[in-house]
Structures are given as C-alpha cells and as structure tokens.
Amino acid sequence: MNYCLERMKSLHYRGNFRRPIRRPATILAVFGLVIGVSALLFSDRAPAVRFVDVLARAGITFKHDNAATPEKYFIETMGAGCGWIDYNNDGLLDAYFVQSAETRLYKLRDPLRSALYRNNGDGTFSDVTSEAGVGAEGLFGFGVAAGDYDNDGFMDLYVVGWDRSILYHNNGDGTFRDVTAQAGVANRGHWGSSAAFFDYDKDSRLDLMVANYVVWSPDNNLYCGEHRPGYRSYCHPDNHQGQLPTLYHNNGDGTFTEVTKQAGMAGELGKGLGLVAADFDNDGWTDVFQANDTMRNFLFMNNRDGTFRDAAIIMGVGYSKDGRAEAGMGTDAGDYDGDGWMDIYVTHLDHELDRLYHNNADGTFDDVTLESQIGNQPFLYSGFGMGFVDFDNDGALDIFVANGHILDNIELFQHEVTYAEPKLMFRNVGGGRFENVSSQLGSDFSRPRVSRGTALGDYDNDGDLDLLVSNNGQSPELLRNEGGNLNNWITLRLRGVQSNRDGIGARVKVVAGGLVRIMDAKGGTSYQSAHDPRIHFGLGTREKVDLVQIRWPSGKIDELKNVSVNQFLYIKEGGGLTGSRQSP
DSSP: OOHHHHTTSOSSBSSSBSOBOOOOHHHHHHHHHHHHHHHHHHGGGOOOOEEEEOTTTTTOOOOOOOOOOTTOOGGGSSOOOEEEEOTTOSSSOEEEEOOOOOOSSOOOSSOOOOEEEEEOSSSOEEEOHHHHTOOOTTOOEEEEEEEOTTOSSSOEEEEEEBSOOEEEEEOSSSOEEEOHHHHTOOOTTOBEEEEEEEOSSOSSSOEEEEEEOBOOOGGGOOOEEOSSTTOEEOBOGGGSOBBOOEEEEEOSSSOEEEOTTTTTOOSSOBOEEEEEEEOSSSSSSOEEEEEEBSSOOEEEEEOSSSOEEEOHHHHTOSSOTTSOOOBOOOEEEEOTTSSSSOEEEEOOOTTSOOEEEEEOSSSOEEEOTTTTTGGGSOTTOOEEEEEEEOTTOSSSOEEEEEEBOSOTTGGGTOTTOOSBBOOEEEEEEETTEEEEOGGGSOHHHHOOBOEEEEEEEOTTOSSSOEEEEEETTSOOEEEEEESGGGSEEEEEEEEOSSSOTTOTTOEEEEEETTEEEEEEOOEEOBTTOBOOSSEEEEEETOOEEEEEEEEOTTSOEEEEEEEESSEEEEEETTTEEEEEEEOO
16 A cells, blocks of 8 residues: 555554644643643652562562564554462462464574562562462453352452463462363464453353453564555554454353353454443443443443443443544443442553543543543654552542553654653542642652553562563562551451352442542453552541441441551451451
8 A cells, every 4th residue: 555645544543554644733731831831730649659679679570571573563553461469368469471472483592471479478570470370472452351250259360362362260279270271261263361250140140251352373464554664564454454442251160251242342352452341330240341442442341141342332332432433451440539430441551531431320431531631641652551540549539541552663753752652640639620739659650661461460569569560671669658657447358158259340439538439349450551459548547447348249238447547457248347458
C-alpha cells in the first residue's frame, strides 16, 4: 500500500503502524496551563508519601526479555505482566513475573522462563521457580491470573501466552503441576493477553475467562513503517483480525468446558487486552469488562442464567464521550466517589486520553474524564497496567497508571513522544476530581520505563499498598510505599465456604464514622496482572470501624462491628472473624 496514502488513513494513527497524529501546539499549551492551575489549587494537599524502588535489596533479579528482532514481531512489544499470590498460605505476598520465549528468529543458549519469588518476610524474596515448577519454559507469556479453582485452600496459577496458556495446580507443598491438558484450558490458537478467575454462575467454583488479542504468527508478520534503516515499526492492530474471548466453565472435577458461544460472548471479534470482573449493576452477580485495542470495548452483563449480554454501547462504555473507539489497554473497577457503584477506568495509547467512566446507578455510565481532571494529563503517554489504589490511606480511591510506548523507535516519528515514559498517580481530592501528584512521589516513581503490567499489593504487610510494575525488555520495579500507613487502614482476607474459597465476587462494605466505602473481591484487573487478593481500605484518621459487612456470592451476609483499625482480618463465610494480625 502506498505509504503517503497510508499516512492519511486514521484519526488515531498515521500509517499502518502505531504512529499518532500531532495535537496542535495550542491545545497542548492550554492543557498544560490547566494542569498548572490544578496543581496550584491542590498543592496544599500534597501527600506525604514516597515510593522507593527496593527491587535490588529485595533480591529480585528477574529481567524481562522481549525477544526483539529486526523483523518486529508483534508479540515482542505487548508483554508482559506480573502478579501477587500467597502460594504457601503464610500470609505474605509472593511475586510472579511472566517471561517471553524463543521465536523463529530469536535463539538463546538457555531457555527463558517465568519466575516465582517467595516472600521471606524480612523485605527479601527468594527465587523458587525451579522447586515450585512454574517456569513456563517455551511459552511466550503475557498475563497471569491467580485463584483457587478447586477450592482446596491453595491458590493456583494461570499463565496466559501466545498460541497457548498454562494452568498450574498448587499441590499445597510448595510445588505446582501443569494440569493444562487435563483441565482443558490450553486456549490453543489464541493470543491470550489477560485472564480472570470468577464464579459467573454461582456454583461455588471459579470459572476462567481469557481476553484474546489478534490473529498473528511469524508467517503473517507484515512490514510496517518506512523503508529506510531504523524506521521499521511494529504494525498497527488494524492489520490483524481480532479474536473472541474464551470463557471456561469449571466442571468441579478438575476440568473445564469452553462455553464462549453458549454464554453469549461470541457476538463480535474483539482485540482484548485488559479484563476486570466485578458487579456493575449491584445485582449480586459478577459482570466482565474487556478493554479492546482500536475498537469498542465489551461489557458483558450477567443474565443470571449462565449467559451474558454485551451492553457496552447502551451502557456508555463502548466508546469515548465523542464516540471514538480507542486503544484500550489496561482496566480496573472501583467506587472512586463513594456512591456504592463500581466505576471503570481504561488506559489508552498516546494522543488519546485514558477514560474514567462514572457509574450512574441507572444502567448507564458517563465518560467523566475531563470533568474529573484526569483529562488534564499529558496526551503523550501510553498507559498499560493500572489500578484504583488508596495509596495514602485517606479513604478515597486514587488512580495509578504505568506507561510505556509500543514503538521502540517512536522518537524518530514523534519528537515529543518517548519510548520509556514516567508513571502517573492521580490523587482523589473529592467532588469527583483528581489531581496529578506524580512529581511528588519521589525520583524512583518518576523514572521513565517501558511499563506494561501492574500489581497492587501490601507485600511487607505494613498497612499501605505497594506497586509491582513489570517492564518490557527491562527489570521490573518493586515500589515500596513509604508514608501511606501514617493514616489508618484495615485489610480483609476472605474465605468462602458455600461460596468459592477465595470469595471472588463478594462485596465488602466498610463504615467508619462518616466514611462509607464498598469494594468487590474482583477477578482480573490491570493489564496482564493480578493484584493482591486481599481487600484493603484506607481510613484516614478514623480510629474505629463501626461496621464491616460482607455480602458473599452465596447471598449470605456476615457483619463485624466496632472493629479496631490497622489490622489484617481473616473472615470465614458464616463463621465471622477467624483471626487477625497487626502489621509488624
């Protein structure tokens, strides 16, 4: 195709590779002014929190290898994720990092492998990949999901990859075994990106959904970019056909049945990258949002009969406010304004805004990106992993975004855009508004990286949420939260009995004085990553929790009253509080 004609092809990109159009300088200047004014308005509320990268002192030596070649294989630039899992039930979060693999053109002496690091409880981790048996050698991996699919009390791992995926069953003795073939969840022939465990039919067993991306192989790898040295680029996803998501129903005997079509998820091919499973209409049944790249998003609403309907368009989350399909990457759900309804955030490519969709409690959402002042962020970043996170424990959900461009040579085409990009933190200041406090969180937080996955979790159990960020072709970052625990907090670990053992799909309500907050025990989230399975609430200066209410997927309700702050609570369905632990 003639390259000059291709330059005029898209509103989002120039050419058949990911090259965005330039915004007029006046627009950027106006938004820069707005950002400056916003900072002045809220500068007196700056958080006393810093994030420090402690990866080296923690003993984590993993480095992602993107298997890059001059042929620009599409799979090189899209991964990979990371996740938290307490695989040995010692109350400490262990870390899992997804790795790529050799390709037809990329060969190594030793095979690449994903990595599991055991949390030693003293700020350090030990690589236990070999003894645990979860290296996923030979899998060109992207995402990871964690969940106890057989309700035996130990969390299992699902590693998502190109052309196939792997299910590791936790044996309960520090080891795992590959049960993919037996379970029937290989997802063969699909480029899997993200996955989520959740119980969509309330049979007390975790089902599994995979967001699949596009049809790609070395045989259909195209030449995109310009025909001069150094100007070849990764191709635009429009050059590739999308794929249906995959939904596996848990049969309860160690096997799964693929039910995508029967469940109503086969209506339209997607280009899925991010997933989050949560209850968006407060009916007690888990729904699923899928972020799609360069096409409209999907919102699969649960019909409560084993089927779903895609309501993204009628509910207002399929497109941006101005009706554009954008490059959806990562996503999360959270009640940022405290109205009791789950809202949605989606990250996008540079020269597009990330989107914040407010749940109107009437079956619709509004795109409030500009009204919330999230739209004041720079247009120049490409967001991937993210999460709703109360990083300063003030009782309001903030938003974290990890950024990094797709093109490793983007500077040749767009001088104002870089390959490595800084992270963003938007602090919730109330009234439905946020302020960008990224520059106030320390030099480690601001360091530009080519970020992809993000997993939120309190790995050191000190009462504030830390950030695990995976980077394409680079070492990850373990950003320890220093100062977030100056405010009070409470964290819950759920144990289902009639419901699935992880309690995924439960809704937790906390009342502390005038503060009322809800959170779902979610499946999926972020981009190719798995957050801390525990549920964390910041409480500000409140010194007592008046009520903790858990609505389990079974419909049962447990309540705790007059609960002390700054502790981890272990709650069993129907049995109430079974244990607690103060932070060290």
